[in-house]
Amino acid sequence: MWLCDSSIGRKVVMSVSGLALILFLTFHASMNLVALFSKEGYNMICEFLGANWYAVAATLGLAALVAVHIVYAFWLTLQNYRARGKDRYAVTDKPKAVEWASQNMLVLGIIVVLGMVLHLWNFWYNMMFAELIHQPMLGGIHATNGYDYIAQTFSNPIYVVLYVIWLVALWFHLTHGFWSALQTVGWSGKIWFERWKCIGYAYSTILILMFLVVVAKFAICGGAFCCGSCPL
Amino acid sequence: MDKNISFKLRYWRQNGPKDKGHFDEREMKDIPGDTSFLEMLDILNEQLVNEGKEPFVFDHDCREGICGMCSLYINGTPHGKTERGATTCQLYMRKFKDGDTITVEPWRSAGFPVIKDCMVDRTAFDKIIQAGGYVTVRTGQPQDANAILIPKQDADEAMDCASCIGCGACVAACKNGSAMLFVSSKVSQLALLPQGRPEAARRAKAMVAKMDELGFGNCTNTRACEAVCPKCESISNIARLNREFIKAKLND
Structure with missing residues (x-):
């Protein structure tokens, strides 16, 4: 199977799974924004997605996608490490055109996965998992009350800092991943390379800002960094 | 006319693909700025031969920038900091400063095993x-x-x-x-x-x-x-x- 036994095939798997994950992030970020202006609206989404069969099926699909992306990442990195040979250069001089993120995708990816584990612990475990095991009060708040879980999480300054670090790492990962994925599937050239890079930067920045604004709102308004003087 | 420079040259010695390899060092004195990098290595080899030592091995052929035979990793850059569009043979010593340390390594990759010193297969x-x-x-x-x-x-x-x-x-x-x-x-x-x-x-x-x-x-x-x-x-x-x-x- 060429998706396993050729270098370009393995890269195609990385690209396609990566692009699918970007689509998921877009969906997730749009959903989060609802929490900025409506508690009822946000909790309705939480209830809709809860432990219904379609949400569980989509979660399993998503988990498979993440697993494939991670397994291939380690596989490719191991092969690349071997291809480099046993000796390393004594002196290296990184060319200006080489972006830092492009050479540190695995490290950034590991930070993203660690952040994801924390995130699953903070939310998924108390929400979807709680419903699946029929213990809706597992986390002390009802499983469909996502809004209060957000408020609870970001009342802790350590979580706020960890989430910001996580999102910054994700931004770096996406700025390279976006155009790199399209380059790998062959949709690039001298003109489209510049376009994809520009679109990729803009898209990743907007996406991460969408996540950050929710963290910021809940950290500041009644959260970890609340001044306590405004009536909100 | 470019002025002469003196510098420390660190060059990779390795007896074969299995050998561990190490750097040798030499102070190069009064090298004219319009000497090409490969000519500078010729000067090094002349000195080594005169001292009864084994010359430093590196790939080269046309020395006109068209054959693709030269292959040195100089100060962390393949072919060194030449004008873009040039290989090691088109790198001139005027690109370096007096008192510099210049490190010369072979291409390092599993696909290119070292034959000897900086010559790779x-x-x-x-x-x-x-x-x-x-x-x-x-x-x-x-x-x-x-x-x-x-x-x-x-x-x-x-x-x-x-x-x-x-x-x-x-x-x-x-x-x-x-x-x-x-x-x-x-x-x-x-x-x-x-x-x-x-x-x-x-x-x-x-x-x-x-x-x-x-x-x-x-x-x-x-x-x-x-x-x-x-x-x-x-x-x-x-x-x-x-x-x-x-x-x-x-x-x-």
Whole structure:
């Protein structure tokens, strides 16, 4: 199977799974924004997605996608490490055109996965998992009350800092991943390379800002960094 | 007239692919600025021979920047900091400062085992070309030059791809030891022309399979290859190779 036994095939798997994950992030970020202006609206989404069969099926699909992306990442990195040979250069001089993120995708990816584990612990475990095991009060708040879980999480300054670090790492990962994925599937050239890079930067920045604004709102308004003087 | 410089030269010595290897050091004195890097190494070797020591081994051939034989990793850059579009033989000592330390290493990649010192075995590239980097020849009458019309833009781009001299700087610079820039240039130079189209799918598959078999790494689009290529090959060639390869596999 060429998706396993050729270098370009393995890269195609990385690209396609990566692009699918970007689509998921877009969906997730749009959903989060609802929490900025409506508690009822946000909790309705939480209830809709809860432990219904379609949400569980989509979660399993998503988990498979993440697993494939991670397994291939380690596989490719191991092969690349071997291809480099046993000796390393004594002196290296990184060319200006080489972006830092492009050479540190695995490290950034590991930070993203660690952040994801924390995130699953903070939310998924108390929400979807709680419903699946029929213990809706597992986390002390009802499983469909996502809004209060957000408020609870970001009342802790350590979580706020960890989430910001996580999102910054994700931004770096996406700025390279976006155009790199399209380059790998062959949709690039001298003109489209510049376009994809520009679109990729803009898209990743907007996406991460969408996540950050929710963290910021809940950290500041009644959260970890609340001044306590405004009536909100 | 450029002035003379003195500097410390650290050069890699290794007796074979299995040997551990180490750096030797030497103070080079009063080297004229218009000496080429390879001429400077000739001066070094003359000194070593006069002292009864073994000369330093490195690859070189035409010394005109066209053959792709020279292969030194100088101060962290393949071919050193030449004007872009040049190989080690076109690097001049005026690019360095008096009192500098200059470190010379071989291409380091599993695909290019060291033969001795800074001479590496690049026959892997020949094997990739032999796998399909050609048009099967059916010699007949010479055709009229205008018998097959080719857009100027395509002809120019194919020529740019064909200017790859196969020196291996792309592999040397790549953190993954990937040969994708070389392979993609060699696939592109034919894929862009009508004469290369009939065998395009077979060629892309065969050359990529050979590249993988020889132990080169997977491309992660860091663009280090493009930045150091003495012939300014672009990673748009890599996108084209990806396209050709995926198309060929989907048609199987």
